[in-house]
Amino acid sequence: MGIRLVTTGASLRAQSRLLLTQKHGSSQGLVPTMGALHEGHAQLARTAVEQNDVVVASIFVNPLQFGEAADLERYPRTLEADMALLEEQGVDLVLAPSVDEMYPGGRPLVRITAGPLGEKWEGASRPGHFDGALTVVAKLLHLGIPGTGLPGNGAFVTGAGGGLPGYRAYFGQKDAQQLALVRRMVADLNFPVEIVAVPTVRSEDGLALSSRNRFLSGEEREAALVLSRSLRLIEDRANANEALDVESARALIESQPLVDLDYLEVVDPGTLEPLAENCRETPFRGEGLAIVAAKVGAVRLIDNVPLSS
Numbered sequence: 001m002g003i004r005l006v007t008t009g010a011s012l013r014a015q016s017r018l019l020l021t022q023k024h025g026s027s028q029g030l031v032p033t034m035g036a037l038h039e040g041h042a043q044l045a046r047t048a049v050e051q052n053d054v055v056v057a058s059i060f061v062n063p064l065q066f067g068e069a070a071d072l073e074r075y076p077r078t079l080e081a082d083m084a085l086l087e088e089q090g091v092d093l094v095l096a097p098s099v100d101e102m103y104p105g106g107r108p109l110v111r112i113t114a115g116p117l118g119e120k121w122e123g124a125s126r127p128g129h130f131d132g133a134l135t136v137v138a139k140l141l142h143l144g145i146p147g148t149g150l151p152g153n154g155a156f157v158t159g160a161g162g163g164l165p166g167y168r169a170y171f172g173q174k175d176a177q178q179l180a181l182v183r184r185m186v187a188d189l190n191f192p193v194e195i196v197a198v199p200t201v202r203s204e205d206g207l208a209l210s211s212r213n214r215f216l217s218g219e220e221r222e223a224a225l226v227l228s229r230s231l232r233l234i235e236d237r238a239n240a241n242e243a244l245d246v247e248s249a250r251a252l253i254e255s256q257p258l259v260d261l262d263y264l265e266v267v268d269p270g271t272l273e274p275l276a277e278n279c280r281e282t283p284f285r286g287e288g289l290a291i292v293a294a295k296v297g298a299v300r301l302i303d304n305v306p307l308s309s
């Protein structure tokens, strides 16, 4: 059975219900994306296909999470190639709604507020970004609920087999702050979905794959490698139970003239608060997350590595 494209929540629910019945399925996975898909997204889709009977990917460039109109305008849109990539991974359904379908009355009056966790790091340089991102993720998580809902009114009935089908949604570790916020939203607001994190996919030289990498010149791409190298320095020290020496990792980035460092920090993976002294003067023990953001030419890049020892 080939991949199917739907553009409305009602048709998604109907198709999902049909597929779950046909496959005698008991679980559905959702992979939210903004399109311009690469191997990182493919990995999310593959993981979802391995773990669920029916898999839905969404492609929606969400105006609410863009600060500048120009940034939104130039976001790459490659639906045909995206569909081919998703079909190859075994995805069943693609939801690609229009902006009008998602926001019929214009910008929604009631939105999700990311709170203090959304104001630091990426939120500090992109005010309102995480409110917009969480608002669309909340909508997508509702639209992607396995097709046992009654079309139109959003109410639930139990599935054919009696119980509700399992429901999982897949997010990349690459966007660590977004992942932490989605986990908090789902826990704090009791969304009926399990969030699954997928490790960051990198190119062979270490650069984290991103839809924005296509905007880097050859020279800038080479320069951008200091980001993953600096994270590796910190990771190697954590693995050796040494003090993390964030300063020399920072100095490595600052030595690269094409790269303008915004932040490099080691934080708690849940609260994103800096892990102050523990990681500097004493051997590192426990769980952490090294996060970095920098502008390389005109392109803002982020990366991170989870630390554990």
Ligand code: AMP
Pocket (backbone or CB within 6 Å): 032, 033, 034, 035, 040, 041, 043, 044, 170, 171, 172, 173, 174, 175, 198, 199, 200, 201, 202, 208, 209, 210, 211
């Ligand atoms: P985006 O289309 O950029 O909004 O990303 C959609 C999903 O793909 C998000 O959950 C991202 O974290 C995830 N993603 C993006 N790049 C990567 C990558 N290199 N490795 C793993 N997941 C990724």
